[in-house]
Amino acid sequence: IEGAMPPPGQAALKGTACRLLRSACTFCSLLQASPVFLRFLRSSRILFFFVMNAVSSSSALQGPVQRLAALRQAMQKQGIDAWIIPSADPHLSEYLPEHWQGRRWVSGFTGSVGTLVVTAATADLWADSRYWEQATAQLAGTGIQLQKLGRGRTHVEVLAEALGQGAVVGVAPDMLSRAAKRQLEQAFVAKGIQLRADGDLLAGIWTERPALPAEPVVVHAAEFVSESAAEKLARVRAAMQEKGAAHHLISSLDDIAWLTNLRGNDVSYNPVFLAHLLIGASSATLYVDDARLTAPAREALAAAGISVAPYEKAADDIARLSDSLLVDPAKVAASTLQSLKGTVPVIESVNPSTLFKSVKSPADVAHTREAMIEDGVALCHFFADFEARLARGEVLNELDIDRMLLEFRSQRPNFVSPSFGTIAGFNANAALPHYSATPEAFSEIRGDGLLLIDSGGQYLNGTTDITRVVPVGTPSAAHKRDNTLVLKAHIALAETIFPEGIAGPLLDAICRKPMWQQQCDYGHGTGHGVGYFMNVHEGPQVISWHAPVMPQGALKVGMITSIEPGIYRPGKWGIRIENLVVNQPVANPQETEFGQFLHFEPLTLCPIDTRLMDTALMTPTEIQWVNAYHALVREKLAPRLQGAALAWLEARTQPLAKG
Secondary structure, X not given: OHHHOOOOOOOOOHHHHHHHXXXXXXXXXXXXXXXXXXXXXXXXXXXXXXXXXHHHHHHHOOOHHHHHHHHHHHHHHHOOOEEEEOOOOOOOOOOOOHHHXXXXXXXXXXXXXXXXXXEOOOEEEEEOHHXXXXXXXXXXXXXXEEEEOOXXXXXXXXXXXXXXXXXEEEEOHHHOEHHHHHHHHHHHHOOOOEEEOOOOOHHHHOOOOOOOOOOOEEEOOHHHOOOXXXXXXXXXXXXXXXXXXXXXXXXXXXXXXXXXXXXXXXXXXXXXXXXXXXXXXXXXXXXXXXXXXXXXXXXXXHHOOOEEEOHHXXXXXXXXXXXXXXXOOXXXXXXXXXXXOOOOOEEEOOOHHHHHHHOOOHHHHHHHHHHHHHHXXXXXXXXXXXXXXXXXXXXXXXXHHHHHHHHHHHOOOOEEEEOOOOEEEEHHHHHOOOOOOEOOEOOEEOOOEEEEEEEXXXXXXXXXXXXXXXXXXXXXXXXXXXXXXXXXXXXXXXXXXXXXXXXXXXXXXXXXXXXXXXXXXXXXXXXXXXXXXXXXXXXXXXXXXOOOOOHHHEOOOXXXXXXXXEEEEOOOXXXXXXXXXXXEEOOOOOOOOOOOEEEEEEOOOOOOOHHHOOHHHOOHHHHHHHHHHHHHHHHHHHHXXXXXXXXXXXXXXXXXXXX
């Protein structure tokens, strides 16, 4: 079987090993009797497809309907009236290791965010607008109803209203933040509803649950690190002292990776590792499997004064604390604090490291600029090859886009991995903001239409995230009109000057104004923070009018954020134009008595397709912005290109003229 396996990443088979062996045993006598037949099977991959068919047949017996039934049986045995499965893990991560993908396992919905609520008679999944079409398709026939987040009541409100006094609601404590637990308790107490967060019902029914990841933990290369772990710890301890905290617990994986200057591979696309970090005035303990640490990682921790303890020991050590503890209530799980003494003062605040991490140093920004250049070079090679293949009459599909992007990015210096799963959607598929093509469901790229490509890379010297839309065949006037509206929205924010410290959500209306004037809009946020060889989605800053205005969301020099307006027409097409930008002070300010003002410096370097621009709808200032941006792209990328890629760059950055 092992010899017939496809390359890594094409199939996730760890959790099905026993079933695979049982299925393959039906071939045992034949294989032993005929070595020639065995060699034929291995070379032709017939055995692989036989095994995969066996997996599919077996998995069909354990789909959402059967899993819901098993969950309801477990609920009945435990006296639980409703069970909540959020998209979370003990570190409250956005992207989860397979071990904590319980909501996906039960429901079949593969979106990255969603909350499943199951009662004896109902099953509902709450998802935001990015996933409405996807969820509708994936939940069909499961008995699970989609609840559109933002269009009605939340799952907490529904449970509080639907359940009677004395009802019991359960949720796994390692998938529930301290803040979320308090929210549930406050909503239920007036109704006489009990919240139980003392166990995980899936542990008894998810028999093939993947094990915890155990990838190596390595040191982030010193040439790309501008501040030592010891220096970062000193800053965190100073913040602890200001807040009167004797200890500080960090469970969020990106904070831990940033603070220790270590990186891992426990979560797809994010260079983080499973761990907790407990910091005292003169001590610090990293809770991680020691066997996973490389020798340089151990040395780096020792040099920073950080000791190591088993991952599972974190809750026990927290139970021994007697002095004040600083935690981020949205970033620490109820299970981690379950044994904390009630006499210990708990100080709740955003992790200081979250704020420090969001502001990149000048050296980090310089490294990121270099990563963006290399990413831009890779994209020029990709687009040149893509257009040449189409011109030759080749029929490509959405899955080919991901493979081609990985091929060209892998050739660039310091590339590590994609920064998220590529979104390549042709025509109607692009109307799903987080569409993901699969071997079972994808579209060929042929005929006339629009291809949306949202992709990114993790480099040792930065993280990239870019969305471009290109025409295939002949674009229509409607295509150009929509694309130009999105472009006008992008430019409106990209050229904005704003006071330092303004809350990110307050800038969203500037971006949306050109679209609102035409009564158009999009359901997702306009911008998210981006890490430095770290998570592609990073807080605390966000540009979205849906987000609350919070002090920690203030925009500061050095923050890297996306600008990505879009328009989505279900069943037709989707358009999004995304660049990453970094906040920088205005050079040569006209005034200084009103405080410091910032602007967005573009980091992403790749042409925006002018074939989809209707210049008759654009102002001279907008045309000037496009030409200036393309001049910058050409200046930075041309010296590293030649041949077809250089010719493509020159063609796609020709100056626009007013139509």
